[in-house]
Amino acid sequence: MTTFTHTAVGGALGCAGLGSAGSFAAGFVSHFPLDLIPHWDLKSKWMESCLTLGALGLLFALFGPTPVFWGALGGALPDLEHLLPFSRKFYPSHGRLHGKALGPTHALVQAGIVLVCAGLIYRVGLS
Numbered sequence: 035m036t037t038f039t040h041t042a043v044g045g046a047l048g049c050a051g052l053g054s055a056g057s058f059a060a061g062f063v064s065h066f067p068l069d070l071i072p073h074w075d076l077k078s079k080w081m082e083s084c085l086t087l088g089a090l091g092l093l094f095a096l097f098g099p100t101p102v103f104w105g106a107l108g109g110a111l112p113d114l115e116h117l118l119p120f121s122r123k124f125y126p127s128h129g130r131l132h133g134k135a136l137g138p139t140h141a142l143v144q145a146g147i148v149l150v151c152a153g154l155i156y157r158v159g160l161s
């Protein structure tokens with residue numbers, strides 16, 4: 035999945051009442067099964083970074099250092115290794131387990147996932 039999708043799912047997991055550390059861990063672990071599913075990945079690291087940092091910044095601005103923010107950060111964090119200058123990947127789903135690559139129309143599925151997560155975050159975050 036795109037890092038933006040991982041960020042949204044992690045943020046939504048932050049609404050599950052797990053606390054900050056639990057939400058961070060849930061987001062981090064959720065990255066694994068989402069990467070196993072066949073999906074489309076954004077090719078531009080620059081655009082991916084901007085979208086993810088923008089989402090994390092928005093969540094922090096709206097909710098502060100709450101479990102929603104920590105869950106989102108945990109969801110996004112494994113993809114940080116794509117920006118590092120190492121050829122070897124350490125997160126388990128970034129190797130041979132990574133899901134089959136789909137075309138850019140899969141972005142519509144991921145947009146749906148992000149919208150559902152954003153709705154959940156918005157609803158829980160304001161209650």
Ligand SMILES: [Zn+2]
Nearest residue numbers: 069112113128
């Ligand atoms: Zn990943």
